[in-house]
Amino acid sequence: MNQEIISRQELSRWLESLLPAHTIIAPVHREDRDAFAIIGSAGEVAWDAGRTANPAKEFFFPASETIVRWRTGPAGLQVEAPLATRPQVLFGARPCDGMALDVLDRLLLADPADPYYRARRAATTVVAWACGGEGPGAGPFEGCFCETVGGGPADRRFVDVLLTRYGDDYAVDAVTEKGRQLLSGAKTEPRELPALTPRDTPELPMPPPAAWRAQFDAAFWTELAQRCLGCRTCTYDCPVCYCFDARDRALPDGTIERLRCWDSCQGMQCFAIAGGHNPRPTQASRQRQRYMHKFLYYPEREGVALCVGCGRCVVDCPVNIDIREVIAAIAAAERVPA
Amino acid sequence: MNDNPFLPALARLAEIRDLATGIKLFRCEFIDKGAELHYRPGQFGFLSAIGVGESPFGLAVSAARSGGLAEFAVQRIGTVTDALHELQPGDLVGVRGPMGNCFPMDQLKGDRRIIILGGGIGLAPLRPVIQEILDHRDEYGPLELFCAARSPELLVFREEFAEWGAAPRTTMHVTVDKGNEGWTGQVGLITQVLAQVAPSPGNAVAITCGPPIMIKFVLKELDRLGFAPEQVIMTLESKMKCGLGKCGRCNVGDQYICQDGPVFRYDQVREFLEAF
DSSP states (O other): OEEEEEEHHHHHHHHHHHTTTOEEEEEEEOSSSEEEEEOSSGGGOOTTOOSOSSOGGGGTSOSEEEEEEEEEETTEEEEEOOOOOOOEEEEEEOHHHHHHHHHHHHHHTSSSOOHHHHHHHHTEEEEEEOTTOBSTTOSOOTTOOGGGGTOOTTOOTTOSEEEEEETTEEEEEEOSHHHHHHHTTSOOEEEEOOOOOOOOOOOOOOOOHHHHHHTTTOTHHHHHHHHOOOOOHHHHSOSSOOOEEEEEEEOTTSOEEEEEEEOOTTSTTTTOOTTSOOSSOSHHHHHHHHHHIIIIIHHHHHSSOSOOOOOHHHHHOTTOOOHHHHHHHHHHHHHSOO | OOSOTTSOEEEEEEEEEEEETTEEEEEEEESSGGGOOOOOTTOEEEEEETTTEEEEEEBOSOHHHHTTOEEEEEEOOSHHHHHHHHOOTTOEEEEEEEESOOOOHHHHBSSOEEEEEEEGGGGGGGHHHHHHHHHTGGGBOOEEEEEEESSGGGOTTGGGHHHHHHSTTEEEEEEESSOOTTOOSEESOHHHHHHHHOOOOTTEEEEEESOHHHHHHHHHHHHHTTOOGGGEEEEOOOOOSOSSSOSSOOEETTEETTTTOSEEEHHHHGGGOTTO
């Protein structure tokens, strides 16, 4: 297969040339894990990184951000909404990280669009690494199951550039016009390369929405909740969990800010309203909400699962609750006649 | 006007009225006249105590009677409502809205009997419906109002009951769970009064709002009286942080209270009603 190839050295040089005008987010090595982080030089890129511990969500939808600011000026109280506009490049994302953006776009860009997410999304170019190339960190990774939710290790649909690793070189697939423009300053050369054999992954079929609906009152959720600590790790580590809270704070200079922060359906207070009523008072009802949101409500509203199969929640859950087991359990229940 | 749906419009508190113990009515006059809300009965808005936070409240007056002001009934019950209750006339607040769907006023028109059951501050989002019906009395059928509260001090819009009860083809039932020394009216739960009056379900529609526990038992009683789920309309509340279908908390099944509601027919949400 004849393909455009770019060397790692040239990729580094290219990234360095983008740095003055772009915020670049890339996988870096931390003490005990790989993580997406804003880099200050191309030398920080961890080229053999595996799946990052954190999803790229925070660079589009920060854990905490100011959405409204009130200042008292000569003309009285002024209200403003700060929007991020600096161009950014998400480099070294995986196809599932790109798919996560598509999943979030469906909700957050739908009319009326979330202006904060929209600004960051529009300012971002996604340069992804395919899973399944040749070399360390190629993937697949522990717990991941992108095919179950309609993705794939070399899925190019939701990224601007897809790079496939061949040792120290990368095959370049400039998917979008945005990607082609960003790549215009990079030197590539054509070369004959073997097609990669698709990886072999265990099959995990996704039960249809009706199968999830049928289990709404199942005892299964209570059993799951008996293990769940309500620690919320699964939701914060999820590339597509988007629920948020909002509250105001006053700064010493009199400025008032409204912050929105990630929230989690696994927290006891997430659904509680003033006065004490809580429509989901038990961990079982909140576990059910998590999975029903992902595999029933979101698909019915937005056409896709609220899950990209990245497996982060699988490896991070302290009590080994495995979203794949939940999917399998619903599938198994479907096969048993009621 | 702005195109950022998270940005509240600034409004001045033109009037603050005591409605009941711990419940005030806030009438908000927009600084920018272009920010006035155009809404239908049942829709809601967010009211900000700037510096503390914002919460959703039903718009408590019909647009026709609003004079261009947004009107919210607020019970002092948490952080934001505490802060709102500290405000004085003339103070600034933030308002976002209108949001959500509305009561199907057109479907209520004709000769259908309309039964409205409001408990506590749950009467507030029903008030625009009542006003709309009274202002176009000929277009609607008989109206039967059930207004309830835990105690006489918690009955909202009491001074308007005389107007409501005096309207043609309109019956009022006012009850409190527990009376006090000055109370000469009915004592009993709204469900008990409903059972006594026993309105026939024929050609009728019931509309209810109140605390979740009240709605739960009103639904049961209506069912016992023979009302089909399709004949029962309710307006629901939930924790909400955006009103735009984005914050992920107000779903009942796959429907968002903020966008697909807050007004639902019972049959639309029965399957997923975790709230009760």
